[in-house]
Amino acid sequence: MSEISEHALNERDRKKFENARLAMRRGNFEYTVEICFDLLVEDPGCLEVRELLRKAQRRVFTTAPKGLGRILFRLLNYATLLPGYIELKRNPVKAMAVGESALNRDAYNARALSLVARGARKLGLNETESFCLESVCDRYPNNAVKLERLCEALIKIGSTEKALAIAERLTALRPGSGHVQELVKSASVAHSINRGKWAEKDEDFRSKLKDKDESDSLEKANRVVFDEGSSEERIQDLIAAVHQDPQEADNYKLLVRACMSLDRYDDAQGWLEKAFSLPHAEADASLLQLRSELNVNRVESELFDLRREIAETGAFSARLKPLEAELLELKLEESRKLVDQFPNDYSQRFKFGEYLLDSRKIDEAIQQFQISQRSPSLKVKSLVLLGRCFMVKGLFDLALEQLNQALKSLNVMDDFKKEVLYLLAKCFEHLGREPEALNQYKAIYANDIGYKDVASKIDAFYGKGR
Numbered sequence: 529m530s531e532i533s534e535h536a537l538n539e540r541d542r543k544k545f546e547n548a549r550l551a552m553r554r555g556n557f558e559y560t561v562e563i564c565f566d567l568l569v570e571d572p573g574c575l576e577v578r579e580l581l582r583k584a585q586r587r588v589f590t591t592a593p594k595g596l597g598r599i600l601f602r603l604l605n606y607a608t609l610l611p612g613y614i615e616l617k618r619n620p621v622k623a624m625a626v627g628e629s630a631l632n633r634d635a636y637n638a639r640a641l642s643l644v645a646r647g648a649r650k651l652g653l654n655e656t657e658s659f660c661l662e663s664v665c666d667r668y669p670n671n672a673v674k675l676e677r678l679c680e681a682l683i684k685i686g687s688t689e690k691a692l693a694i695a696e697r698l699t700a701l702r703p704g705s706g707h708v709q710e711l712v713k714s715a716s717v718a719h720s721i722n723r724g725k726w727a728e729k730d731e732d733f734r735s736k737l738k739d740k741d742e743s744d745s746l747e748k749a750n751r752v753v754f755d756e757g758s759s760e761e762r763i764q765d766l767i768a769a770v771h772q773d774p775q776e777a778d779n780y781k782l783l784v785r786a787c788m789s790l791d792r793y794d795d796a797q798g799w800l801e802k803a804f805s806l807p808h809a810e811a812d813a814s815l816l817q818l819r820s821e822l823n824v825n826r827v828e829s830e831l832f833d834l835r836r837e838i839a840e841t842g843a844f845s846a847r848l849k850p851l852e853a854e855l856l857e858l859k860l861e862e863s864r865k866l867v868d869q870f871p872n873d874y875s876q877r878f879k880f881g882e883y884l885l886d887s888r889k890i891d892e893a894i895q896q897f898q899i900s901q902r903s904p905s906l907k908v909k910s911l912v913l914l915g916r917c918f919m920v921k922g923l924f925d926l927a928l929e930q931l932n933q934a935l936k937s938l939n940v941m942d943d944f945k946k947e948v949l950y951l952l953a954k955c956f957e958h959l960g961r962e963p964e965a966l967n968q969y970k971a972i973y974a975n976d977i978g979y980k981d982v983a984s985k986i987d988a989f990y991g992k993g994r
Contacts, residue, residue: 530908530937531573531653532944533882538979541567541943545577552584553832560584561632568628571943572621573653581628582635582663589635612643620650638664642674649677654684654905655875665694672701672708679711683718686874686903691715762786770799777806777815784818793826813869820862827855859883867896874903878910890917908934912948915955924955931955941975950980962989 548563564581612626627643645660658681682691695712766783780803787796863880881896901910911934918927938945949968956965
């Protein structure tokens, strides 16, 4: 099974996911959990859905009453997780659903997170595995077993800077372990290969690679994503920490994210400006990344409020289209900065390529996807989006090559494979190869008669009397 982006979801599920996002913004976290949980039952490889689900689960958990209720939930999770682990070998998709069901009750349950990670590993969903394991390792930073699994997953997805940081932590925890030494070697080799491949592609970016201290700082800042259930009490605690140690940059980062989680963007901006007044702040990659995130979130919030106003009043707003264009341009600009700062981070390149494709900057998008496909976990998705790029340019023969190569790795007839078959059929149609197009439509039709307009395509063909 391959991981897919939200763009690969069928139209109906994309609308559901958009509704989940809207519900999240409106504070209806339970509804977000419900939608995302159902979507993952059908498409367990969509990491963007799982990330939104995790945010909503944590918001529900932090706002729920404490006391006896939480104790009962933990007892219930203990009873339900054991069958989930037993189910791992036979049905990892079901096991992952059991884990997420437990996380609906206790968003920080380490055994549930580990169960989802194990299921993802069975299915080859390496990004999902690392996403879940990072949560576990953030809560239990000295759990060497989980750190080893996380390091292996990070190497697989090409996130070699993070893998090296984890490998060094493991060396401190288990200095004499042969397995840890092998992991250190694997992470070092993978990182060297990534850096070498980039050098072959474009020497100019070599000067933009960041040193190890900056990488460690970025890793620390990334950990705060697991503290999204912020409250006024937490913000006050962080403010006190900042006043107690005004030179500690990580306290500012935590405080900015806490304010952002409550949509207090002016406060977040104020604290971020204070952070940038610290020595060497402009060289802190994680602060730069946080500033980009704040800029994007502020415009997203404004756009959400405008869409809600339009939906409630039915009034036309001339501001809508310009604001949507402004948001996309801002995402492009901020994503470009991150790619420049971390040229070997294939996930950043893939995301940048998606924004470029959405902006119809096709040649630039092609370049990003050609690089991001070096990551084993992103290869299939990158090939499909390369195919889309070539289709936009009218290069249907080149698109066929990319899509056929992606299809070789797709063994399960899920929605992602249906989308690839549908794109193949479109290419064949444009090339005048109707019988081959029909074969792709038939493959989809035999599995899902309701997929897009496949039924009408089949009916139209057989209606010709052939």
